Amino acid sequence: MLEYKNDKWKALLALAPTLLLMAVFTFYPIINTVMLAFMRGYTFGVWYDTPAADGWIQHFGETINGTYIGIGIGNFITVFKDDTFKSALLNTSIMVIVSVPLSVIIALLISVALNSIKRFQALLQTIYFLPYVTNTIALGLVFSVLFSARSGLINSALMAIGLDPVPWTSPIMGQNPTYLTCLFVLTIYTIWNGLAFKILVFLSGMQSIDKQYYQAAQVDATPRRRVFSKITVPLLSPMIAYITITSFIGAFKAYSSVIAIFNGRFGPLTDPNLLITLVGYTYQKLENRSVQGELSKASASALILFGIIMLITLVQLQVSKKRVHY
Amino acid sequence: MEQMNAKKLTSVDVRMQNLTKIFVDKTGKETRAVDDFTVTIPAGKLIGLLGPSGCGKSTTLYMIAGLHKPTAGQIFFGEEDVTFMPPEKRGIGLVFQNYALYPHMTVLQNIMFPLENLNVPKQEALQRAHEMAELVHIGELMERKPAQLSGGQQQRVAIARALVKKPRVLLLDEPLSNLDARLRLQTREEIKRIQRETGITTIFVTHDQEEAMSISDEIVVMNFGLEQQKDKPQHVYDEPQNMFVAKFLGNPPINIIEGVIENNVLKMINGYELESIKADNQEVYIGIRPEFFETKENGKIKGVIDLVEHIGRDTMALFQVEGYQEPLRAIVFADRNLAPNQVIHFDYNKIFVFNKETGARIK
Numbered sequence: 001m002l003e004y005k006n007d008k009w010k011a012l013l014a015l016a017p018t019l020l021l022m023a024v025f026t027f028y029p030i031i032n033t034v035m036l037a038f039m040r041g042y043t044f045g046v047w048y049d050t051p052a053a054d055g056w057i058q059h060f061g062e063t064i065n066g067t068y069i070g071i072g073i074g075n076f077i078t079v080f081k082d083d084t085f086k087s088a089l090l091n092t093s094i095m096v097i098v099s100v101p102l103s104v105i106i107a108l109l110i111s112v113a114l115n116s117i118k119r120f121q122a123l124l125q126t127i128y129f130l131p132y133v134t135n136t137i138a139l140g141l142v143f144s145v146l147f148s149a150r151s152g153l154i155n156s157a158l159m160a161i162g163l164d165p166v167p168w169t170s171p172i173m174g175q176n177p178t179y180l181t182c183l184f185v186l187t188i189y190t191i192w193n194g195l196a197f198k199i200l201v202f203l204s205g206m207q208s209i210d211k212q213y214y215q216a217a218q219v220d221a222t223p224r225r226r227v228f229s230k231i232t233v234p235l236l237s238p239m240i241a242y243i244t245i246t247s248f249i250g251a252f253k254a255y256s257s258v259i260a261i262f263n264g265r266f267g268p269l270t271d272p273n274l275l276i277t278l279v280g281y282t283y284q285k286l287e288n289r290s291v292q293g294e295l296s297k298a299s300a301s302a303l304i305l306f307g308i309i310m311l312i313t314l315v316q317l318q319v320s321k322k323r324v325h326y
Numbered sequence: 327m328e329q330m331n332a333k334k335l336t337s338v339d340v341r342m343q344n345l346t347k348i349f350v351d352k353t354g355k356e357t358r359a360v361d362d363f364t365v366t367i368p369a370g371k372l373i374g375l376l377g378p379s380g381c382g383k384s385t386t387l388y389m390i391a392g393l394h395k396p397t398a399g400q401i402f403f404g405e406e407d408v409t410f411m412p413p414e415k416r417g418i419g420l421v422f423q424n425y426a427l428y429p430h431m432t433v434l435q436n437i438m439f440p441l442e443n444l445n446v447p448k449q450e451a452l453q454r455a456h457e458m459a460e461l462v463h464i465g466e467l468m469e470r471k472p473a474q475l476s477g478g479q480q481q482r483v484a485i486a487r488a489l490v491k492k493p494r495v496l497l498l499d500e501p502l503s504n505l506d507a508r509l510r511l512q513t514r515e516e517i518k519r520i521q522r523e524t525g526i527t528t529i530f531v532t533h534d535q536e537e538a539m540s541i542s543d544e545i546v547v548m549n550f551g552l553e554q555q556k557d558k559p560q561h562v563y564d565e566p567q568n569m570f571v572a573k574f575l576g577n578p579p580i581n582i583i584e585g586v587i588e589n590n591v592l593k594m595i596n597g598y599e600l601e602s603i604k605a606d607n608q609e610v611y612i613g614i615r616p617e618f619f620e621t622k623e624n625g626k627i628k629g630v631i632d633l634v635e636h637i638g639r640d641t642m643a644l645f646q647v648e649g650y651q652e653p654l655r656a657i658v659f660a661d662r663n664l665a666p667n668q669v670i671h672f673d674y675n676k677i678f679v680f681n682k683e684t685g686a687r688i689k
Contacts, residue, residue, distance in 0.1 A: 119353040212424065215393055216391070218412075219414065220414070220491070221443045230428075235429070
């Protein structure tokens with residue numbers, strides 16, 4: 001291996017650009033986030049504020065940029081006591097618990113159906129995959145139009161069959177949207193938005209299952225439901241585990257879906273924080289960074305989210321060791 | 327009494343009448359995989375469907391199983407017409423080439439699977455699964471997963487799974503092709519034993535003539551979707567009906583040389599007169615199996631030895647004969663001191679003569 005002894009430097013040289021970028025935009029921010037989360041009274045600065053009355057000189061008050069007064073877990077306590085954070089935690093949990101299992105199951109059923117269709121399979125696969133290549137915000141707009149109170153397709157359809165329109169995300173007939181109606185729209189959107197990729201993974205997984213297992217099952221007179229539960233699902237379990245874990249992570253990071261549906265807010269006009277999520281909460285705190293200590297709260301909530309995702313992923317990996325057949 | 331006969335299964339004969347399968351590909355091109363195939367497989371026997379790859383033997387097996395629908399013709403199990411019966415109703419056990427054991431289930435779960443589908447009570451199912459496991463000698467492996475088993479063990483599990491629901495017919499697709507040489511020998515004895523003990527009509531598909539000949543009660547040689555010959559293995563070997571069968575059976579392969587019949591005398595193209603024959607004047611192919619040769623002074627065939635290989639008990643010699651491009655192969659007892667470039671005379675104790683156009687046997 002003598003002739004390769006200089007390769008270490010060549011390798012490092014090749015990796016350097018990426019490493020440099022990652023150091024600046026990934027590693028440093030991560031370290032900084034952790035540090036910020038434990039700093040008390042950290043001041044980020046006020047220069048993003050409107051210029052002071054005298055035009056040029058900015059008022060820094062009694063603090064100086066980049067300073068803090070102490071270290072501790074105070075930020076975490078403050079965040080946990082914050083009602084907005086509590087509702088963000090609750091909202092995110094509900095979305096995760098409702099949308100992840102539903103979307104995995106629906107994707108599984110659609111994949112099985114698609115896999116059993118021979119004619120038009122390619123066409124249908126393309127149709128189901130379209131949402132994946134479409135912009136999230138654009139899809140959100142389509143959904144907000146679809147569920148719009150006055151001119152939306154859903155309400156028009158309801159009225160056409162003689163039902164009252166529902167104030168999905170905006171008021172109608174003196175009724176305001178409720179938590180349930182908003183959550184309903186958001187859940188439908190989230191599930192549908194995530195289906196494409198899941199179906200793609202499941203379908204390719206199913207197509208790689210040896211056909212002989214199904215022939216063997218057929219010869220043994222296996223009912224269809226048993227074929228699904230005893231053969232397809234176990235043989236697909238690595239894909240199911242992968243999709244479930246990534247969906248959990250994705251659902252905990254929910255942000256743009258809410259923004260897309262509520263036009264840049266976290267809820268209807270009547271209650272703009274109704275469906276705020278953990279990432280949404282973090283962003284809100286970030287936007288408020290010029291206020292002393294807010295940046296640390298953003299960091300703390302980000303770390304809490306990280307902790308939750310890590311914990312759930314570890315649990316899932318543990319469960320999948322027993323349930324997944326590689 | 328009941329217990330003693332538990333292993334014995336009811337067996338039926340399998341009749342195929344004018345069975346035809348035509349595959350049509352995307353361009354509309356038709357392939358006749360099985361062509362007007364009429365064969366009766368006797369009840370309780372072990373039958374090998376033998377042929378080169380693409381001869382339609384697997385297609386035939388899958389039609390018997392019901393996984394392929396015939397284009398024309400009928401299949402009977404006993405008196406029952408099963409042509410349009412779905413596979414699950416036919417009462418067949420099928421062992422796939424790569425066994426198709428469910429990888430996520432234990433051996434026991436694999437064997438129990440068909441019984442659970444039939445809603446057999448758990449206690450009885452367990453008992454039957456264990457009986458089957460005993461029969462195929464895998465009783466101590468019940469809690470293992472297929473990946474933890476050797477190829478031969480996997481195959482026994484597959485056979486147990488196929489037999490546990492007491493099928494009328496057992497079908498095996500290339501049962502030995504995934505096993506190494508030693509296991510192959512052992513497994514073919516095993517298959518024969520299991521078939522004997524259960525008495526089930528068993529049809530297996532293979533391209534390996536030695537495999538087919540060693541365990542079958544009868545073999546059906548197929549080519550181009552057509553039956554070439556059906557008989558006891560040794561008889562097919564000794565009396566092939568046509569040149570394809572003669573060439574397909576036998577290892578090392580039969581020598582096929584050109585010859586002529588002139589005035590009721592069979593001659594080689596170099597003029598050597600072999601024997602008298604009652605047939606019209608024509609060009610023919612002559613088939614002589616390597617072991618049919620014997621060295622003899624003043625033998626009819628004169629050759630020059632090319633190559634000698636001592637293979638244990640026997641000696642194999644390649645020798646050139648005047649007028650022929652390809653050397654002929656002879657297998658003789660090793661006690662001859664054969665050497666290259668030696669001139670030698672051979673006689674033969676048996677010869678096949680085939681029509682040059684049709685390949686049909688003349689003598």
